[in-house]
Amino acid sequence: MDALTINEASTTTGWSARMLRYVEQAGLIAPARSASGYRLYGPEQLQRLRTLKELLTHFEVSLSDVAFAARLGNDPELAEAVRGWLTTEAARPAHVELEDWLRFEQDKHERLLAAVS
Amino acid sequence: MDALTINEASTTTGWSARMLRYVEQAGLIAPARSASGYRLYGPEQLQRLRTLKELLTHFEVSLSDVAFAARLGNDPELAEAVRGWLTTEAARPAHVELEDWLRFEQDKHERLLAAVS
DNA sequence: GCAACATTACCACACCTGTGTCAAAGTTGG
DNA sequence: CCAACTTTGACACAGGTGTGGTAATGTTGC
Missing domain, CATH: 1.20.5 (Single alpha-helices involved in coiled-coils or other helix-helix interfaces)
Structure with a gap:
């Protein structure tokens, strides 16, 4: 099982646990859930979280901007x-x-x- | 010259004068200026203002969403x-x-x- | 069984967005 | 010349965004 819980994901991605939940609420990264409801971040999601962070800081866009771009795609x-x-x-x-x-x-x-x- | 000043544009588009300045500040509609600095809205801009309003209300997107889409294009x-x-x-x-x-x-x-x- | 973790649901705060209004000062047209 | 317009700038306020906390409660590993 190469999936991390939220605090482990927090340390390897640089997002706070609080923000990981917020990013999920914005519909951008939805980790799988364990049987008891724990968030489980897979390697691909961890990578996407790191890239997302870079996207936001490098281009100075907001989460809602990216969410809107996703909406455009859908x-x-x-x-x-x-x-x-x-x-x-x-x-x-x-x-x-x-x-x-x-x-x-x-x-x-x-x-x-x-x-x- | 078939260009309207800001209050005339306001009545024919439904945007308040305040919002016309705000839309301009958001980088979406930049009217020409008279020699003394008055905004002059041409027919295409009036039409674009009307369709912009429809876009926002019908799809429930924000000005910043559209501004971000414009940024994507540029x-x-x-x-x-x-x-x-x-x-x-x-x-x-x-x-x-x-x-x-x-x-x-x-x-x-x-x-x-x-x-x- | 208990310490260390997770969950949701709140409170709080600073900043951004949308919108109105008001003031001081310049411009226009009859 | 003067009323009616325009400009920028500012104050104000509600609601959204980003981010941190805390509390009550459930889950996991040793």
């Missing part, structure tokens, strides 16, 4: 909506009339939102 | 680092983490609704 509708919003100007072909483009974009958004609800 | 190194971190997760049994994330999101939603009522 929710294609959301990903498409965000991508569309971010690229509206860049994607507009120069020869298309602005008015037409705006109407098109608005229709696209309405179709998208209608599809979700 | 910083390929960051995008690759995040994508890489997330896909190691996808290579492993992801259903547990997904469940957890959903519960987390639902709790957040409930807290939000509780705060409203």
